[in-house]
Structures are given as structure tokens and as C-alpha cells.
Amino acid sequence: MNRFLLPLAAFVLLLVVLLVGLRRAPEKSILPSPLIGKPVPQFTLPNLFDTTQPVSAESLKGRWLLVNVWGTWCVECRAEHQVLLQIKQQGRVPILGIDWKDQNEDALAWLTQLGNPYERVATDGDGRVAIDWGVYGAPESFLISPAGTVVYKHIGAMTEQVWDSEFLPRVDAAPARVPGTTGSGS
Amino acid sequence: MRALLLCVALALTGVAAAVDTTQPLPSPGLQQRYYQLTHELRCMQCQNEALADSSASLAADLRVQVRELLLAGQSDDQIRDHMVARYGEFILFRPRMSWRNAWLWGAPTLLMLVGLIIGGRILYARSRLVGSDEADPNDESRAS
Numbered sequence: 387m388n389r390f391l392l393p394l395a396a397f398v399l400l401l402v403v404l405l406v407g408l409r410r411a412p413e414k415s416i417l418p419s420p421l422i423g424k425p426v427p428q429f430t431l432p433n434l435f436d437t438t439q440p441v442s443a444e445s446l447k448g449r450w451l452l453v454n455v456w457g458t459w460c461v462e463c464r465a466e467h468q469v470l471l472q473i474k475q476q477g478r479v480p481i482l483g484i485d486w487k488d489q490n491e492d493a494l495a496w497l498t499q500l501g502n503p504y505e506r507v508a509t510d511g512d513g514r515v516a517i518d519w520g521v522y523g524a525p526e527s528f529l530i531s532p533a534g535t536v537v538y539k540h541i542g543a544m545t546e547q548v549w550d551s552e553f554l555p556r557v558d559a560a561p562a563r564v565p566g567t568t569g570s571g572s
Numbered sequence: 573m574r575a576l577l578l579c580v581a582l583a584l585t586g587v588a589a590a591v592d593t594t595q596p597l598p599s600p601g602l603q604q605r606y607y608q609l610t611h612e613l614r615c616m617q618c619q620n621e622a623l624a625d626s627s628a629s630l631a632a633d634l635r636v637q638v639r640e641l642l643l644a645g646q647s648d649d650q651i652r653d654h655m656v657a658r659y660g661e662f663i664l665f666r667p668r669m670s671w672r673n674a675w676l677w678g679a680p681t682l683l684m685l686v687g688l689i690i691g692g693r694i695l696y697a698r699s700r701l702v703g704s705d706e707a708d709p710n711d712e713s714r715a716s
Contacts, residue, residue: 417616420660487629513633520658522616522630 419520419539426453426534427518431508434485434493441482441508447534450557452481452527454504454544455516458492460524466543470503473549479529479557483507486516486524529553531560591627594635602642609638609648613655614663622665 421427430442446453454470456463470481483504485493490509497504510516519528529538537556540548592610597603607624613634615626623631623638634655641651655663667673 417660417662420657513630514637517630517633517637517658520660522659 416541417522419536421520421528421536422539424536426528426530426536427515429508429515429518431484431510431515434483434490434507434509441506443534446482446530447532449532450479450561451530452479452553453484453519453530454481455484455486455519455521455524455526455528457486457488457524458496459488460486462543463525464500466525466545467500467503469544469546469549471501472546473544474503479553480505484516484519485509486521487511487513527553529556592624592635594632594639597639597642605648606639606642609642609651610635612665613638613652614665616659616663 426443426446428443430440433439433441452473473479474481481504483506485507488509488511493507493509497507508515519526523541525543527540527544528536531537538552540552597606610624611622613623615621615623615628615631615634617628617630618626621628621631623634637654638651641654646654652664661668667676669677
């Protein structure tokens with residue numbers, strides 16, 4: 387009897403290890419961002435709508451903000467566009483778009499055709515700023531606190547469910563100091 | 573026939589085209605370090621390819637960045653830190669020696685020790701068995 391007990395215990399242990407691995411597989415395929423809890427990376431980028439008003443990291447502070455990295459070449463971005471429009475309609479958190487490795491004409495045509503959910507769009511033509519943000523595939527969405535800290539990152543298309551369960555609760559937990567005041571850009 | 577030859581020749585040129593079209597660095601030493609670094613940094617878009625081998629656009633951007641950091645005089649460790657600060661330790665193919673990774677580096681040694689102990693105990697038990705056999709004059713099966 388004792389002869390079988392040890393191998394059996396080893397087998398059960400192995401089973402448990404493999405099961406835990408299987409169950410955790412989906413969350414493991416998404417890489418955690420080292421940026422969480424850190425201030426947003428410094429950057430200054432051209433503004434898609436108003437070339438005289440560049441978008442800088444400083445200008446993100448003062449209220450909750452959703453930073454959405456997208457591109458017209460990105461299929462998933464088209465899929466999440468409706469949700470972004472809904473978030474804009476909701477009016478709680480403004481969205482800053484970072485147009486990643488894209489052409490300005492394409493981006494403008496896209497926004498005219500599908501509607502514009504963004505308060506401002508910064509254009510990152512050569513992808514340098516995206517690297518500083520640790521972006522490795524569009525779309526990616528970052529939640530930025532009023533203090534300018536990266537609070538949460540979602541990789542892949544934004545969905546209503548993700549917005550309601552991951553983003554809004556974090557905003558509700560610590561509302562902006564000055565609600566109602568939004569940045570000067572449009 | 574000529575068309576066929578042309579097709580073969582064209583197919584071969586496709587294979588010969590390098591993925592990495594980043595400009596070579598000015599000195600062989602730098603180029604050597606560039607080669608090392610781009611082979612030990614992971615392409616985040618395709619995950620199991622090195623930066624050097626990947627044709628993903630992000631990999632190309634990161635290769636350019638590695639080149640620029642080398643030209644700016646940064647050390648290999650500084651460049652690794654630069655990448656880890658943005659993409660996390662996952663970008664390194666070779667995990668770092670740190671307390672967080674202790675189990676990763678320690679597990680093989682630990683498993684080998686366990687194996688040695690088990691093997692040793694089996695050998696020891698067997699060797700004792702041989703001794704007891706000889707000392708057993710009543711063992712009928714041996715008498716033939």
C-alpha cells in the first residue's frame with residue numbers, strides 16, 4: 387500500500403499544478419505593464435486637429451483620462467470604436483487618442499466616417515512614444531489618474547464589460563478634484 | 573524553361589533578403605554588441621522571436637532604438653534596463669538572477685538533488701539486499 391501512496395501523491399500534486407496552470411492561462415497571455423503606478427512617460431506629440439497645439443504629458447493632468455492607442459490599420463480598433471463613442475457619450479472620462487504609426491489623412495477620414503470619440507488625438511508617426519508607453523499591439527487603453535499616474539492598462543479591444551468592471555470603479559474610487567473642468571483642446 | 577529558372581531565382585532572392593535592414597553600426601565592437609542584444613531581446617508582438625529575426629514593425633522600431641542607444645554610448649545593461657522599464661522582464665529571453673526568479677534558477681538544482689537522494693537510497697537498499705542474500709543459507713531457490 388505504502389508503495390503506491392508516494393507516486394499517487396506525486397501524481398495528484400502534478401495534476402493540481404497543471405490545473406492551476408490551465409486556469410491561469412488566459413491572464414498569463416496578457417503581459418503586465420511595468421508602467422502601472424508610475425507617472426505617464428514624458429512626451430510631446432503633434433495634435434491631429436490643431437497643429438499649433440501639441441499634446442504633452444503635462445497636459446494630461448488634472449482629471450481622469452483614458453488614453454487609447456489606435457491606428458487606421460488596426461482591425462480590432464474598428465471593433466472597439468463603438469464602445470469608445472459610448473464612453474464619450476457617457477461624458478465621465480475624456481479620451482485622448484494616440485494615433486500610432488499612421489497617416490494623418492487616413493486618421494481624419496476614419497474619424498469622419500466612424501465618428502470621433504476623442505477629445506484630442508496625438509499623432510505618433512514613427513512610434514517612438516508608443517515604445518515609451520510599452521505599447522506592443524493596438525488597441526491598448528490606459529487609465530490616467532488626475533495626478534498623472536498610469537492606473538490601469540487594458541490590452542485589446544475595449545468592451546462595455548471591461549469599461550464597467552475595470553475602469554469605472556477605479557474612477558469612482560477617487561474622483562477628480564475639479565469635476566467639470568476639462569482641458570482646452572477639443 | 574527560362575521562365576521557370578527565373579521563378580526559382582526570384583524565389584531564392586526572397587529568402588536571401590535580410591529581415592534586419594537597420595544601418596550597420598560604425599565599429600565592429602558596437603555591431604557585435606548590437607547583434608548580441610537584438611538576439612537576447614524578445615519581439616513583443618510575436619513573443620517567441622528575437623528582435624533580430626522578427627519582421628514585425630515594432631521589432632524594427634526597437635532595433636532602431638537599440639542602435640541609437642548603442643551610439644549614445646549606453647552600456648548593455650543600461651539598454652536592457654531601458655527595455656525592461658517599458659515592456660517588463662518578459663522582453664528578456666534570459667531571466668535575471670534575482671530573488672523573484674530564485675525558484676526559476678533554483679528548481680533544476682533542487683530537482684537534481686531530489687533525484688540524487690532517491691537514486692542513492694535505492695542503490696543503498698539494493699546493496700544491502702545483496703549482502704543479506706549471501707547470509708541466508710536457507711534460501712532454497714538458490715540451491716540447485
